[in-house]
Amino acid sequence: MNAAVSDALKIEEYRIQDEPYYEPLGDEVAVFEAAWRNQLPVLLKGPTGCGKTRFMEYMSWRLDRPMITVSCHDDLTASDLVGRYLVKGGETVWVDGPLTRAVRAGSLCYLDEIVEARKDTTVVIHPLCDDRRLLPIDKLGEVVPAPPEFSLTVSYNPGYQSVLKDMKQSTRQRFVALEFGYPPAELEARVVMKESGVDQAVADRLVQIGHMTRNLKDNGLDEGASTRLLVNAGKLMRTSVPEASACHSAIAEALTDDPDMLAAIRELIASVY
Amino acid sequence: MNAAVSDALKIEEYRIQDEPYYEPLGDEVAVFEAAWRNQLPVLLKGPTGCGKTRFMEYMSWRLDRPMITVSCHDDLTASDLVGRYLVKGGETVWVDGPLTRAVRAGSLCYLDEIVEARKDTTVVIHPLCDDRRLLPIDKLGEVVPAPPEFSLTVSYNPGYQSVLKDMKQSTRQRFVALEFGYPPAELEARVVMKESGVDQAVADRLVQIGHMTRNLKDNGLDEGASTRLLVNAGKLMRTSVPEASACHSAIAEALTDDPDMLAAIRELIASVY
């Protein structure tokens, strides 16, 4: 089967069919939509598990565009994003990478934790992130112009930034940037109830524990509990694991290995029950 | 033979036929089962040889799912987990890696000492560890949804964690975590008897020696003797190696090379006999 055709067919798999459950935190929906209409790329900043991926799914549904997500990592290269030649049946076949598929299909492309990727990703991101809106595919000797519907979004967690894994100013000064944080207590409890099925009282206690752990950040914890961990704890409770045990496994042990911190978090949990 | 078919056939090799001997330490069986039913990934923490692998074999038998184990290491890449193209008879054939085989077969996948692996494993683990439950196979241009029976479990030994080999919060805050430790004395003696065939008195002495070495942790030993070492010593004794000699080879020399520590452990062993 022709590679281009097969890709065109498959892109529909990346369309979000049902409205994802998303509770807005501020004007992020309006800014993202304005950036998209002006064909400006967007940078999402914030701690893990605070809803950046969910926000992207929501925008993908709202703007009715398919979304292709790539979790970046230390070894991700430009070729992983753009594509490469593969030998099949004695014939060399070009296979588009996820970024190229996104550009061709005019979909949203979400590069999660971009700073983790190899630096050669810069060469393909830069011309997509300014007036040119072009994806150069050197190995094909081809330059693919991005249609107006295409949008590039990247994310990272400023808490993890190091000298080695920094975003160059020449890169970041191309993006409209949105900061994400933990939702306010009331909203977060609503999310926990909706996602795990626990009742209000249980959700309130989980959110209270979440806040306590976030206050420990930089006092022994690298990061507080994300909303996702609170949801995980709720799910265990709903499957008959006792509340303290669920909090211990889904929150405390997931956050840290340090015996003193584990004891401290156990006490926090006990103080709520 | 067709690769997919051959894989389907082979997965049955990974099913645990007989109930493995496992002595529970706490509520780990219940929590694991609840996590599995909620399709949450699990993180096992604890020192070497304390029964994490045995626990996984037990859960695999109990939930009646095949289990595929991968011992991670410095050079393990995402391709090692997901699969790669191989040239066979002039034709390029895709060969599924162990993680892909596990996802397709709805089996348990156990990544032992995950923090040792290359960081590009993150890209395949992340979307499997949240709501999406997807395994992206970029080289096939394919996204494989995980069936509800599939479950990912990873392990590591917090004692070995270093700055370079740390688990990112964005990864660990996806897991339900269970801590494993050495079993209580009575239970451990039962395990030693059952596995090595020695009698109660011998097993009690071995457990006593085990406890003594564990007290030396951070006082010259990196780690105390695991239950496995006690079993090894028991086995040597059952094959007519004298008790002190068996303890020396199977426990002392296996734990350390330091002449002073070796002398100290020899004295500990002598004090028991």
Place this chain on the structure above:
Amino acid sequence: MNAAVSDALKIEEYRIQDEPYYEPLGDEVAVFEAAWRNQLPVLLKGPTGCGKTRFMEYMSWRLDRPMITVSCHDDLTASDLVGRYLVKGGETVWVDGPLTRAVRAGSLCYLDEIVEARKDTTVVIHPLCDDRRLLPIDKLGEVVPAPPEFSLTVSYNPGYQSVLKDMKQSTRQRFVALEFGYPPAELEARVVMKESGVDQAVADRLVQIGHMTRNLKDNGLDEGASTRLLVNAGKLMRTSVPEASACHSAIAEALTDDPDMLAAIRELIASVY
């Protein structure tokens, strides 16, 4: 299709059809043109987003030569620039890289942030940058003489220079060098109006904010806001994002992650409104 022919056809894609909007800062147009007539390579220095790429587009239009741009990065090798063999249909085909295409077509070649590239790029740049004007293609056993119309331009941001990413004297002492900076206020406001569509008052405020951030350079900011960021903010405003919110997302969050700096820039922004 024959590779050389296909390249010859495609080079026209790289010709700039319409006069780009460019406001000269000094004698850079005259010096560049003199260097080009003397077949001397040019080095552009300056901070990100101050118009180096736009200047190149303008010169490309003015001299009526196609321009091929390469964004350099840590992993860019000489082969990426010169070309490589690819296996197609069982036959090995040579594919010219962007620098070779530029030399053959007598076009301008612009290597953006050259110091990021691998050092083996030196071997192909040096003989192009002195009297010889030759591009050696070792893998073809061929030496391509550059036609008089060909010109090599490289850029970098002196603010990013490090010991590891320095330009060797034996390389830089081949170039005529031009320094770029931020345009004067009046000119910059004109650019912001023209590019984003905001009116004079809005543009003046944006330029004022830009200057304020540039004064923070080396006092907590790695770099001040480029003209591009001011334009981005203007575009968001034109799509109904409130001015302060647009400045926050397009300027403050794009510049830094530091909470204190973000607060300081918010205050700067508030002081203007």
Place this chain on the structure above:
Amino acid sequence: MNAAVSDALKIEEYRIQDEPYYEPLGDEVAVFEAAWRNQLPVLLKGPTGCGKTRFMEYMSWRLDRPMITVSCHDDLTASDLVGRYLVKGGETVWVDGPLTRAVRAGSLCYLDEIVEARKDTTVVIHPLCDDRRLLPIDKLGEVVPAPPEFSLTVSYNPGYQSVLKDMKQSTRQRFVALEFGYPPAELEARVVMKESGVDQAVADRLVQIGHMTRNLKDNGLDEGASTRLLVNAGKLMRTSVPEASACHSAIAEALTDDPDMLAAIRELIASVY
């Protein structure tokens, strides 16, 4: 010829035909045999040239099993041990590595200086070193069970251990460990006579010199003279090199380059003659 067949034929080359000359130091023969009968892997520790390899040859002969030896090094990978695909005559052929050949043939496998190898060797050694006794060959999608006759032995020199080249506790706590040292004087003289053909008086002098150099360990020498060096000196003497000259070339210059140490050892040698 079929690869599996050719391997089966060749394994007989690895059988030790004649009883190697070996003088036991303690209970190492009994412990090794008990470990082998219990299918426990063995770790040999000790300085270079003290007879670890000879011991393995002796056990291989005594247990009547072929032995495959691999000298590990910085670049030895799991593939070097397990095997790899090679392209032959347009067809891809799998070639078993030495470890796989040993497992299939139920022979002894001796990995000399295991800590030098790449860490991915862990992935193949671990499942061979616990109850599972399995060799996973991911590239074949095959898991080879080790027959009871198979035994894995590894060695290293604790004197060389560094932080980078340490054996993880999760690895070493799988082995029965045996420490080797230099043989007592009388026994060592017997070995020197037997191996080099010198008479008792010459052998005694060589052993005396050996002891002197071992006392210099950590006082300027990294390690004392091994029995092998004493044998080398004896062989040179038997081929008409004068005794002092033979000791100088075969012992002193082989041990160190330091002029002061060389002078000191020369004096030691002179004091014996």
Place this chain on the structure above:
Amino acid sequence: MNAAVSDALKIEEYRIQDEPYYEPLGDEVAVFEAAWRNQLPVLLKGPTGCGKTRFMEYMSWRLDRPMITVSCHDDLTASDLVGRYLVKGGETVWVDGPLTRAVRAGSLCYLDEIVEARKDTTVVIHPLCDDRRLLPIDKLGEVVPAPPEFSLTVSYNPGYQSVLKDMKQSTRQRFVALEFGYPPAELEARVVMKESGVDQAVADRLVQIGHMTRNLKDNGLDEGASTRLLVNAGKLMRTSVPEASACHSAIAEALTDDPDMLAAIRELIASVY
């Protein structure tokens, strides 16, 4: 076409047809010629742009031998110099590298900035640089004797030497070495006039500026202006760029990015006009 034949034809491209303009500094022409007649390799030392390449072109013309130049760099390997196999039309074809072509053709080979190259270049240079005069081509299993006309010349800039990029004594003690420096003022002015077309007064001013910058070496400048930069400035002046502006772009900005140094050099330039 046969590779050897095509190489033989092409070598004539490397012959210098017309006498290059070269002003001798001392006895370098006589020493080089004596070294060449004795088949001794030559090492050229000196700062960038002081005429080493031009000297080689002159000697190539004078001795009537073709010259092959290789600009060395961090990633240049022995294979880049010697040659490699390439797959063409299903057949493996050996392609000689530049050094091999030079040896076979009895031409001069000039390895510019040899210390930048990978260390495996040593293996091919050493046997060419002593009595043996052999080029081993391991991949062909062939040893090519160098004809008497062949000569190897290497260069480097002692100012750049670092611990990592040092020439081993075992390498450098094979060469006859010649040091190059900046020409005396009168001679340099003659070169500037000849190469750029400016008149005596302009050339004198340029040489004066060159000397001033060279006095700044190690006082803020890594290196002073080479003769090449003075020629570049002259060329710009001849194309109607004002003298101060030409000096600024071709000399000051080419030498440094440091604002203080740039101001100092501007003052130097102003003092001359």
Place this chain on the structure above:
Amino acid sequence: MNAAVSDALKIEEYRIQDEPYYEPLGDEVAVFEAAWRNQLPVLLKGPTGCGKTRFMEYMSWRLDRPMITVSCHDDLTASDLVGRYLVKGGETVWVDGPLTRAVRAGSLCYLDEIVEARKDTTVVIHPLCDDRRLLPIDKLGEVVPAPPEFSLTVSYNPGYQSVLKDMKQSTRQRFVALEFGYPPAELEARVVMKESGVDQAVADRLVQIGHMTRNLKDNGLDEGASTRLLVNAGKLMRTSVPEASACHSAIAEALTDDPDMLAAIRELIASVY
């Protein structure tokens, strides 16, 4: 043509036809010959250019064995020594490396500066350097026994030894070691006369200069002038370069780049003339 046949034919190229000019320094010829007869490997130690290679050529002629030399370097791997598969005409052909050729032909193999090579060379050297006398070729699944005539010699310069480039005790304690140094004055003058053609008076002055530079070792020079440099200077003098100029180019500039050291050596040279 069959590879094995072609290799057999070519090995004769490596036989030394005429007695090389060699002046013995001590008992090195007798010790080497005794080591060769006992099939013991030899380690040559000493500074550059002191005649180690010439000694090997002499022994090769004296023992009437061909000699294969490999100059080791940072990137030399075991495969470079042992051999590799190459694809030729669609068929995979094994090509023996130089070590394998030497073993098969029973010739001398000389690995120059062995400590520079990659560590995986250990795996092939070790079993060749003890009783086993075997060359394992894993990729062929073959073990080649070395015939009695085969001999392995390695060299290194103790002055260059660093922590990273050290020879492990487990390696060096396999060799008979010979130390080389500069020849006594009278002998060295004889060598210089013989090799360069200068008369006794000139040779004496050159040797005097050589001694002076050797006294500067560790006082600013990494190493003194080798005999080879003195010969080079003599050769230049014989081709009408003045003596002081020849000494400057062939000795001073070849030894160092340091201006103070160069001035000092110039004075030494002047003091002799």
